[in-house]
Amino acid sequence: MIRRQIHKIPGCIHGIPRAPPDKILGLTEQFNKDKNPKKTNLTVGIYKDNWGQVTTFQSVARAQMILDQSIELNTDLSYLPIKGCPDFQLNVLKFLYRESCPEGAESLDQGRISFVQTLSGTGALAVTSKFLSLFMSRSVWIPKPSWPNHANVFQNNGFDDILYYSYYKNGTLDVDGWLDDLERGAKSRDGPPQCIVLHACCHNPTGIDPSREQWRRILDKIHELNIIPIIDMAYQGLDTGDLYKDAYLLRMSLDKKRYNWNNGLFLCQSFAKNMGLYGERVGSLSVVTPVRHNSKEIKRNVDSQLKKIVRGMYSSPPGYGSRVANVVLSTPHLRDLWHKDVKNVANRLHSVKAKMAERLEWDSLKDQSRQHGMFLYTGLDMRSVETLREKYSIYLVQDGRLSLSGLNDSNVDYVCDALQSVHRE
Amino acid sequence: MSRTLFNDIDLLPPDSLFNIKQRLSQDSRPVKVDLGIGAYRDDNGKPWVLPSVREAEKVIQKDPSYNHEYLGIGGLTSLTQGAAKVLLGDDNKALKEKRVVSVQSLSGTGALHMAARFFTKFCGDKLVYLSDPTWANHNAIFETMGLKTATYPYWDPATKSLNLKGYLSAIESAPKGSIFVLHACAHNPTGLDPNQEQWASILDAIIKKDHIVLFDSAYQGFASGDLDRDAFAVRLGLEKLAEVSPIFICQSFAKNVGMYGERAGCFHIVLPRQDQSVSIENVKDAINSQLAKITRSELSNPPAYGAKIVSTVLNDEQLTEQWHKDMVTMSSRIIKMRHQLRDNLVKLHTPGNWDHIVGQTGMFSYTGLSPEMVKRLEKEHAVYLVGSGRASIAGLNSGNVEYVAKAINEVVNHFSNSKL
Numbered sequence: 001m002i003r004r005q006i007h008k009i010p011g012c013i014h015g016i017p018r019a020p021p022d023k024i025l026g027l028t029e030q031f032n033k034d035k036n037p038k039k040t041n042l043t044v045g046i047y048k049d050n051w052g053q054v055t056t057f058q059s060v061a062r063a064q065m066i067l068d069q070s071i072e073l074n075t076d077l078s079y080l081p082i083k084g085c086p087d088f089q090l091n092v093l094k095f096l097y098r099e100s101c102p103e104g105a106e107s108l109d110q111g112r113i114s115f116v117q118t119l120s121g122t123g124a125l126a127v128t129s130k131f132l133s134l135f136m137s138r139s140v141w142i143p144k145p146s147w148p149n150h151a152n153v154f155q156n157n158g159f160d161d162i163l164y165y166s167y168y169k170n171g172t173l174d175v176d177g178w179l180d181d182l183e184r185g186a187k188s189r190d191g192p193p194q195c196i197v198l199h200a201c202c203h204n205p206t207g208i209d210p211s212r213e214q215w216r217r218i219l220d221k222i223h224e225l226n227i228i229p230i231i232d233m234a235y236q237g238l239d240t241g242d243l244y245k246d247a248y249l250l251r252m253s254l255d256k257k258r259y260n261w262n263n264g265l266f267l268c269q270s271f272a273k274n275m276g277l278y279g280e281r282v283g284s285l286s287v288v289t290p291v292r293h294n295s296k297e298i299k300r301n302v303d304s305q306l307k308k309i310v311r312g313m314y315s316s317p318p319g320y321g322s323r324v325a326n327v328v329l330s331t332p333h334l335r336d337l338w339h340k341d342v343k344n345v346a347n348r349l350h351s352v353k354a355k356m357a358e359r360l361e362w363d364s365l366k367d368q369s370r371q372h373g374m375f376l377y378t379g380l381d382m383r384s385v386e387t388l389r390e391k392y393s394i395y396l397v398q399d400g401r402l403s404l405s406g407l408n409d410s411n412v413d414y415v416c417d418a419l420q421s422v423h424r425e
Numbered sequence: 426m427s428r429t430l431f432n433d434i435d436l437l438p439p440d441s442l443f444n445i446k447q448r449l450s451q452d453s454r455p456v457k458v459d460l461g462i463g464a465y466r467d468d469n470g471k472p473w474v475l476p477s478v479r480e481a482e483k484v485i486q487k488d489p490s491y492n493h494e495y496l497g498i499g500g501l502t503s504l505t506q507g508a509a510k511v512l513l514g515d516d517n518k519a520l521k522e523k524r525v526v527s528v529q530s531l532s533g534t535g536a537l538h539m540a541a542r543f544f545t546k547f548c549g550d551k552l553v554y555l556s557d558p559t560w561a562n563h564n565a566i567f568e569t570m571g572l573k574t575a576t577y578p579y580w581d582p583a584t585k586s587l588n589l590k591g592y593l594s595a596i597e598s599a600p601k602g603s604i605f606v607l608h609a610c611a612h613n614p615t616g617l618d619p620n621q622e623q624w625a626s627i628l629d630a631i632i633k634k635d636h637i638v639l640f641d642s643a644y645q646g647f648a649s650g651d652l653d654r655d656a657f658a659v660r661l662g663l664e665k666l667a668e669v670s671p672i673f674i675c676q677s678f679a680k681n682v683g684m685y686g687e688r689a690g691c692f693h694i695v696l697p698r699q700d701q702s703v704s705i706e707n708v709k710d711a712i713n714s715q716l717a718k719i720t721r722s723e724l725s726n727p728p729a730y731g732a733k734i735v736s737t738v739l740n741d742e743q744l745t746e747q748w749h750k751d752m753v754t755m756s757s758r759i760i761k762m763r764h765q766l767r768d769n770l771v772k773l774h775t776p777g778n779w780d781h782i783v784g785q786t787g788m789f790s791y792t793g794l795s796p797e798m799v800k801r802l803e804k805e806h807a808v809y810l811v812g813s814g815r816a817s818i819a820g821l822n823s824g825n826v827e828y829v830a831k832a833i834n835e836v837v838n839h840f841s842n843s844k845l
Contacts, residue, residue, distance in 0.1 A: 013671050013696070014703070016547055019714040022721055025498055046494060054492045068486060076472045078464055079685045082440070119531075122725035136430045149721060156722035192430070262429045279495045279729035290429050297436075298429075304437040311440070311562060312569040313538050313723065314531035319686035320730035321493075 023148045027395050036393035040415055042406040043395050045204070045374050046278060047345055050408045057276045059338035063327035073323065080316045082307045084117020084284075088322040091329040092117075092284050096269065100236070100247035103254040104288065112289045114302040116310060117317045120283035121234045121270030125153045127285050128230055128266050130309045131302075132195055133158025136263055137228060141182065141196040143167035145399055147204045150197055150232075163194070168206050171364055171379060175214050179221050186225045193263055195228040200249045202235035202373025205401035209239070209372050215252055223259050230266040237274040239372045241346030243339060254288065264289050271325050273374070274342055280321025345405075349374060352404045352412070359416040362423075376402045384422040392418040441561070445809050452807055458829055460810040460820040463613075463788060464685050465647075465755050468822045473755075475683045477748035481737040484744075493729065498717040500529020500691075501732040507739030508691040511652060512642060512659060512676055519663055524696040524705060526712050528720070529727040532690035533643045533677030534562065539692045540639055540673050541570040542719050544604060551637070552603045554595065556580075558813065560613045563606060563641075575599070580615050585781040585793055589623055596630040604637045607662075609674075610655040611644035611787020614815035618648075618786055624658045628665045638662055639673040646681040648787040650756035652749070663695060671696050678735050680788065681752055687731025692716070762821040763790065769830030776841050790816050798836045806832035 021029075027043045049055050056064075067073050083089070093115060097104030107113050118124040129140075139161035142150045151162050163185055166177030186194065198218075203209050210218060222229060231250060237243035253265055270283035285306075289298050310316070328334045353376070357365040364371060364379065371377075380388070380400040388394040394415055396402050407415060445461040467473040485491055499505065505527040509520060519525050530536035544551060544567075553567045557576040567574050577599075578591030596605070607627075612618055619627060631638060640659050646652040659674060666672055674693040679685045694712055699705050720726065738744045763783050770779045782790050794802070794814040802808040808829055810816045821829060 013547070013712075014708060016708070016711045016715055018707075018711040019718040021714065022498060022717065025495075025721075025726075029497075044495070054494045056492055060493075064486075068482070075474055077474060077478075077684045077686050078472055079679075081443075119724035119728065122721075123723065126723045135434050149725065152718070152722045156719070262427050264429075264431065277493050279493050279726065281724060281726075281728040289431055292429060292431075294432070298431045298434070301434045301436045302431065304439070305434055307440075308437055308565070308569075311534075312565045313535070314688065315534035315562065316686065316688070318531070318688040318728035318731060321728065 024397055027397065031395050034393050038411075038414060039393035039395070040406060040411050041395050042402045042415070043397050045273065045403055047273065047276060047374070047405045048408070050348065052406075052408050052410070055276075057338065057341040059328050059334045059341050060275060060277065060324060062337070063324050063331070063334055066327050066331070067323055073327075077319065080117070080319050080322070082310050082316050083115065083303070084317050085319065085322045085326060087330070088117055088326045089115050089284075091326055092269075093286070095329055096247075096250075096267070096284075096286065100244050101250045101254060103251050103256070106256070107254070107288050110291070110295060111299055112291070112295050114287040114289060114299050114306060116285050116306050117322055118268075118283050118285050119281040119314075119317060120272045120278075121232060121268050122149065122153065123281065123317075124268035124270070124283050124285040125150070125230075125232065126157050126313075127306060127309055128268055129154045129157035129159055131287075131306060132228070132266075135305070137192050137195050139163065139192070139194045140230070141165050141185070141194060141227070143178075143197070143199065143203070145205055146197065146199075165196070167203075168208065168377075173208050173210055173214065175210060175217065178218065182221055182225060182227065186227070193226050193228055195230055196222055197230050197232055198249060200231050200233035200236065201239045201246045202375070204234070204373070205375050205397065205399055206377040207371040207373050207375045208377070212248065212252070215249060219253060219259065223261070226262065228263045228266065229253060229261065230268065233267060233269045235273055235373050236269070237342040238346055238349065238374060241343040243274065243342055260290060261288070262290055271321075275325060275328065275338065277321050277325060280324070281318060282321035282325050349404050352407045355412050356407070356416060359413070360420055360423075374404055376404055378402050378419065380422065384425070387422050387425070388418055394418050441811060445811070448803070449809055454807045456825075456828060457807040458809065458820060458825050460808060460816040460818075460829070462817050462820055465680065465683060465788070465819045466822070468758065468824075470820070470822050470824070473683060475748065475751040477738050477744050477751050478682060478684060478734060480744055480747065481734045481741075484737050484741070485733055496529070496726050496729050496732065498720050498726050499713065500727045501729070501736055503740055504689070504732045504736040505529055505691050507736055508676055508678075509693055511739060512645065512656060512674060512693065513663065513695075514653065514656065514660060517660070517663070518667065519695045522698065523709075524698070526694045526696070526709050526716070528692050528713070528716050529732055530675070530690045530692045531688040531724070531727065532679050533641065533675050534566065535688065535727075536675035536677070536690050536692035537563070537566045537641065538570070539716065539719055540675060541567045541572060543673075543715070544572060545570045546715070548604075548637075552600060554599055554603055554605045556606070556608065556612070558614055559606070559608075560641075575603075577605070579612070580617065580791065582793065585617075585778075585791070587617060587619055587623060589619070589626070592627065593630050596627070596634060596636065599634065599636065602635050602637065604639055605631055606639045606641060607658065609640045609642035609645065609659050610657070611648035611789075613643065613787070614789050614811070614813060615791040616785030616787050616789045617781075617791065619658070621657060621661075624661055628662055632665060632669055635670070637670060637673070638666065639675070641675050643677045644680055644787045645676070646749075646752040647756060650753040652752070667698055669697055678731070682735050682738065682748070683751075683755075684731050684734060687734070688728060689731035689735045759788070759818050762818050762826055765823075765826045766818075766821060766830055769827055770833060773830060773834040775830075775834040775837050777837065788817055788819055790818055792816050792833075794833070794836070795840070798840060801836045801839065802832055806835070808832045
C-alpha cells in the first residue's frame with residue numbers, strides 16, 4: 001500500500017487543540033511532582049484529618065463491613081436500574097424531604113418529586129443541564145465567583161448562555177449587585193425562563209453565605225422573575241456540623257405559603273463530602289414539580305425523559321457507593337454515628353479556622369460566623385498564589401481558595417508564616 | 426395558575442427489556458424462564474460473582490491504604506494500562522510505540538458516549554454506520570449527541586448467516602470518511618460474528634474508503650473463554666490501520682468480569698504511526714485534555730470501586746489466572762446450553778434448521794423466531810424473550826433447557842400448522 005501523508009488523515013484528529021487543564025485537579029498533578037519536603041496541598045476539597053490523612057468515616061467503614069459480610073447484599077453485582085438503586089432512592093428521599101426538609105414531605109406524598117441517582121453532584125448538574133436545555137431553558141445564572149466547573153458543565157450540556165451574577169465584593173456578600181443583575185438580565189429579554197445556580201451552604205470558593213434575611217430577598221426576586229432554581233447542595237452538614245440545619249435553603253425554597261415554582265425546583269445533592277465517598281460518585285438529582293391537576297402525568301413524563309438522558313450517557317449508575325450510603329442511611333445506629341462523624345469534621349474545620357485567626361490578623365478570619373465550610377477565600381491575587389507555590393510549595397487554587405482541611409498541627413505554622421509574608425508584599 | 430413548561434414534556438415509551446422484567450415479576454405461573462436478561466446466570470439461574478472478583482475484593486479490603494479519595498479525571502492508571510494490554514495484547518506494537526490514549530469510562534455505554542461526544546466536537550459532519558440489527562442503545566447514544574446514523578446490512582434472515590455482500594457494498598457506497606461501529610466479538614443481538622477471512626475483507630474495504638473504525642468490545646473473553654481469540658478483529662484492525670488512521674475502542678468489563686453494575690470500562694484511541702513532522706506526544710496530550718474536559722463536565726471523575734477491583738484482577742498474576750478460568754467457566758456453560766437447546770430441538774423434530782444456535786457466540790442467540798412466536802412463548806409457556814427473537818442463552822440451565830425446547834417446538838409447530 002502506498003504510504004500516505006499520515007498526519008493529515010483524518011484531519012479531525014490532528015487539528016485538535018489542547019484544552020486548558022482543569023483549574024483545580026491540574027494543580028494536584030503539579031503538586032505530586034514537587035520535591036520540596038514541606039509541600040502542602042491546599043487545593044482539592046477533600047477532608048483530611050489532623051494527621052493529614054484521608055480517612056474513611058467510621059459510619060462508612062462499618063457499613064462497608066456489613067456489606068462485606070452480608071451474602072445477600074453482596075452476591076448480586078447486576079446492573080442497577082437506569083434511575084439507580086430503589087432502596088437508595090427511598091432512603092435519600094426520606095433523608096432529604098422528610099428529615100432535612102419537612103417542607104418537602106407534601107411534595108413527596110403527592111408524588112411530585114422525580115428522582116435519579118447520579119454520579120455525585122457533577123453528575124446531577126450534568127443531567128439537570130441536559131434536561132433543562134432540552135425542554136425549558138438554555139440560559140443560566142452562576143455566581144461570580146463560583147466552582148470553576150459550573151460553567152463547564154452547563155456549557156457542555158446544551159446551555160448557550162452563561163450569565164454571572166455579582167456575589168462577592170471587598171470581602172463581603174454583594175446582595176444588591178446580585179439582585180440588580182437578575183433584574184436587569186430579566187428585563188432585557190423575553191422567551192423561555194432563565195435558571196440560576198444557588199449554593200445551598202458553604203459557598204465554593206468564598207465560604208460566604210447569605211443570611212436568612214438575605215436569602216428571603218433573593219428567593220423572592222427569583223420567584224418574581226420566574227427563574228428556575230437549581231440548588232447545588234454539596235456541603236450539607238459541613239457548615240454547622242448539623243446535617244438537617246444546613247438544609248435551610250431547601251426548606252426556605254419549599255415554603256409553599258410563599259413560593260410555587262411553576263417550572264420546578266432542581267436539587268443537585270452529593271454525598272462526596274458529607275459521607276466522604278468522593279471517588280465512589282454518590283449523589284442525586286431530584287426535581288420538585290409544581291402542584292397541578294396532572295401532577296402524576298408530569299412526573300411520569302419527566303421520569304421517562306431523565307431515564308433517556310441517563311441511558312444515552314452511561315446506562316446506569318455505579319452500585320458500590322450507593323450500597324454503602326444506603327446502609328448508612330437505613331441502619332439507625334450507623335445513621336446516628338454518621339451525624340457524629342459529620343459533626344467531628346465540622347468541628348475540626350472550625351478549630352483550624354480558629355488557629356489561623358490566632359496567627360493571622362485577617363479581617364476575614366476575625367468573625368468566625370462569616371466563613372462557612374471547607375474553604376477560606378484568602379483574597380490573595382494570582383501573583384501571591386504563584387509566590388506561595390513557587391517559593392513555599394504551598395498550593396492554593398488560582399483564585400485564592402484555600403482548602404482548610406489540608407492544614408493540621410504539623411503544618412499550620414509553616415503555612416500561616418508563608419501566608420503572612422505574601423500578604424504583606 | 427400560571428403556565429408550566431412541564432406540560433410540554435412528552436412521555437417516552439419504557440425500555441422494552443425493562444418491560445419484560447416487569448411482566449415476569451407479575452407472572453404467577455410456577456415455571457418461568459427469563460431469556461431477556463443481558464447478564465450471566467449460573468446453572469441454578471442465579472447471578473454469579475466471579476471467584477477472581479471475590480478474591481480481589483478481599484485484597485482491597487485488607488489494604489490499609491484503601492480509601493474513597495477521588496480518582497484522577499482520566500481514571501485509575503493501573504486500570505487503563507492493564508485494560509489496554511488485555512485488549513491489544515501484551516506485546517502489541519501500538520503500545521510499544523506509545524500510540525495509545527486510554528481513559529476510564531462508565532463501562533461500554535460511557536465509552537461510546539465519550540466517542541460520540543468526541544466525534545460531535547471534532548468531526549460532527551460524519552455519518553455513523555451501525556449494523557442492522559444492533560444493540561438497541563447504539564442509535565440513541567449517537568443520535569442524542571446530534572450525530573446522524575445509518576445502517577449497514579449484517580444479518581441475513583433467510584440463511585441466518587452474515588450478509589457479507591450487503592455489508593461490503595454498504596462500506597463501498599458510504600460517504601468517504603464515515604464512522605463504522607463494529608462489534609469486536611459476540612455481536613449483539615445476533616451472536617453472529619464474521620470469520621477471520623471476512624474480517625479481513627471488511628477492514629480492507631473500510632481502509633479503501635478512508636472510513637473511521639470504532640470497535641465496541643463488550644464481550645472479550647466471555648464469548649470463547651479466550652481473551653486473545655475474542656480480540657482477533659480488534660488486533661487485525663490495529664495491524665491493518667497502523668499506517669492509516671486512528672482507531673477508537675470502547676471496552677467494557679461488565680460481562681467478562683461480571684461487575685455489571687460497577688460501570689468499569691475504558692475508552693481507547695489508538696493513533697496511526699506518524700511521520701517525523703508530527704509529535705505524537707503533542708497529539709496525545711491534546712486528545713487527553715479534550716477527553717478530560719468531557720469527563721469533567723459530566724461526572725468530574727469516574728467511580729473508584731469497580732475500577733480498583735478490575736485493576737487488582739488485571740495486575741495480580743494469580744488473580745489474572747483465576748479470572749481466565751472464570752471466563753472459561755462462563756463461556757463453556759453457555760456453549761453447552763447452546764448445544765443442549767439445539768439437540769433438544771432436533772430430537773423433537775422441530776421444523777427448521779437450528780444449527781445457527783450453536784454457530785453463534787456470546788450471551789445471545791438470534792433464534793429466528795417471529796414476533797408472534799415470541800408472544801406465544803410468553804403467553805402459553807412463560808418463556809420471555811425480546812420481540813426480535815433474541816434469546817439470552819445465559820438464562821438457560823440444565824433445569825429448564827428441555828422445557829424451553831419443548832415450548833419452542835410447540836409454538837413453531839403451532840404457526841407452521843396454521844399455515845397449512
